[in-house]
Amino acid sequence: MPIIAAAVSLVLLQSAGEKLAAAEQDRLDACVSRIESEPEEAYEDGLAWTFEGNRPGARQCTALALIALGHIEEGASRLVSLANAADGGTLEQRAAYLSQAGNAFIEAGAADDALAAFDGALKIAPDAPELLVDRASAHFLLANYDKAIADLDDALSRMPDMGDAYQLRGQAWLAKGEPDKAMADVTAAMAADPENIDVLVLRGQVREAQRIEAESGGPLERISGN
Incomplete structure (x- = not known):
């Protein structure tokens, strides 16, 4: 393929990828907003989205909905799995999954699991003060x-x-x-x-x-x- 044609193709691919990422973020934002008032419907939306292609946003949506529905440790464990998945996204996204998981484990009283999640997040973002406070909460629950x-x-x-x-x-x-x-x-x-x-x-x-x-x-x- 000629260099100019290859460059044009690359630009088109990047543009398509950016549009897909934006659309998925919009869908995730809508799902998260719905969790606050209609967690069961948000969970069903997440499942439908998962069946369409098992995208990371869909898995995050279902995990957060499970937490809201009271299945806290299951949802948190799914977020940890998403953070470790090959298609889990950017390092920033993976740190966010682990932070969400850790806070859910704190809510469930699973301090050891919370500490492990926050340790993982801080390996990705060691300078994030919010994560340090989160990990401190796990240490506190463990009397450390x-x-x-x-x-x-x-x-x-x-x-x-x-x-x-x-x-x-x-x-x-x-x-x-x-x-x-x-x-x-x-x-x-x-x-x-x-x-x-x-x-x-x-x-x-x-x-x-x-x-x-x-x-x-x-x-x-x-x-x-x-």
């Missing part, structure tokens, strides 16, 4: 408080105004029997998000811990030996 704090330190060094990171680090300090350090993080969390009810609850818990510590005349015993 020092590891949770280390991830949160890293996340806050990259994005200092993350209220949820301060909140979680405050919870970790409290769990370690360090209420004064916990209160410093509660104060920072309130500055970032002053109307967060969960932070206000945490502040009450920390104040109670400080009161008990003051009455006992010494530091609280650490909950974990980490």
